[in-house]
Amino acid sequence: MRQVTLRLMPLIAGWAVLCSPIGSVHAAPPTEAASCAACHGAFGEGLPAENYPRLAGLPAQYIKAQLSYFADGTRKNAIMAGMAKPLSPAQITILADYYASLPVTMPAPAASVAPDFVARGQQLAEFGDWKAGIPACFRCHAAGGVGVPPYFPPIAGQSAKYLADQITAWQTGTRQGDPQGLMHSVASRMTAVDTQAVTAYLAALKPAAAVLGDTQPVLTGGVQ
Ligand code: HEC
Ligand code: HEC
Known part of the structure; x- marks a missing residue:
């Protein structure tokens, strides 16, 4: 009896570690997510210090699109190209559904x-800046930046550096594939100071009020 318990201990300890970041109700990560966890966290929480974005709560369709963009070079990133290329369509669906189903966690405050x-x-x-031709971010990404599935990802509470890198990537053309070139058009009107200001602001917003699925955003915070 004692021996059995001892043999199970590492398993139980491993499980506790896996569960601890959120410590709650969602399903165990699928095996497909094992190779993603080192950078994006077991529950898609991301690693802001290393510029690895949060995947939890991104719309499933958005995740699928980005994985195909990384694989075919529409969105250029050496690390993610290597991760995305070997994935089968079935694995992509499992991963996208898994991360989309997870609750959003916050990065450490700036x-x-x-x-x-x-x-x-x-x-x-x-409000945007009409003189500069910049529309309000929240017109597309919803009040509070909580996102509107399936096309508009949440931008609240993602790390400032990651967000700023994406704006720069649209400006320089290393990130493409955005529907109707919408983000390229917004980004091309922004100065470096604008980018720094808006990403610092967005990073400090709490996205946890929103639990996003692909079809039904459920808002439990102030924004309705
Ligand atoms: C070695 C680190 C690393 C690993 C492992 C990794 N990623 Fe990434 N991932 C990144 C980085 C860095 C970015 C940001 C790329 C950029 O700036 O465009 C990223 C971005 C993404 C994005 C885009 C997020 C967004 O908001 O647009 C998705 C989706 C994603 N990864 C999914 C995955 C999946 C699924 C796996 C496992 C199969 C995985 N990643 C494994 C580092 C990693
Ligand atoms: C006209 C609609 C529209 C407006 C306005 C808009 N966005 Fe976007 N944004 C999008 C779309 C669509 C995407 C998804 C792009 C894709 O699918 O590749 C996106 C994606 C993003 C991303 C990438 C998120 C990620 O997880 O990688 C960032 C960052 C972003 N927007 C920032 C902003 C900021 C900052 C503003 C305001 C200055 C803004 N957006 C205004 C439509 C818009």
Whole structure:
């Protein structure tokens, strides 16, 4: 009896470690996600310090599209190209459904955001800048940046550096495939300061109010 318990211990300990970041109700990660966990976390929480984005709560269709873009070079990233190319359509579906089903977690808060940045960031997010031809981010990404499945990913609470890198990637053309070139058009009008301000603002927003599925955004926070 004692021996059996001892033999099970590593398994139980491993399970506890896996569960601890969120410690709750969702299913165990599928085996397909094992190779993603090192960078994106067991529950898709991401690793902001290393610039690995959060996958939890991204719309399934958006995840599928991005994996195909990484594989065919529409979105250029050496690491993700290597990860995406070997995946079969069935594996992509399993991964996309898994990450889309997970609750959103927050990155560690940014050390400090200058008040000027917050004001400019909030202005761009909520109202845009008509003179510069920049539409409000929230017109497409929903109030609070919680996203609108299946096309508009949540941008609240993703790390500032990751968000800023994406704006730069659209400006330089290393990220493409966005529906109707919408993000390329927005990004091409933004200055470096705008990018820094709006991404600092977005990174500090709490996305946890939104639990996003592919069809039904359920908002439990202030935004309805
Ligand atoms: C070695 C680290 C690493 C591993 C392992 C890895 N990724 Fe990534 N992933 C990244 C990085 C870095 C990016 C950001 C790329 C960029 O800036 O365009 C990314 C981006 C993504 C995105 C785009 C997210 C968004 O918001 O647009 C998806 C989807 C994704 N990864 C899925 C996966 C899946 C599924 C796996 C496992 C099969 C995986 N990744 C394994 C590092 C990794
Ligand atoms: C006209 C609609 C529209 C507006 C306005 C808009 N976006 Fe987007 N955004 C999109 C779409 C569509 C995508 C998904 C692109 C894709 O599928 O490749 C996206 C994706 C993104 C991403 C990538 C997220 C990820 O997980 O990789 C970032 C970052 C982003 N938008 C930031 C912004 C910011 C900042 C603003 C405001 C300055 C903004 N967007 C305004 C339509 C819009």
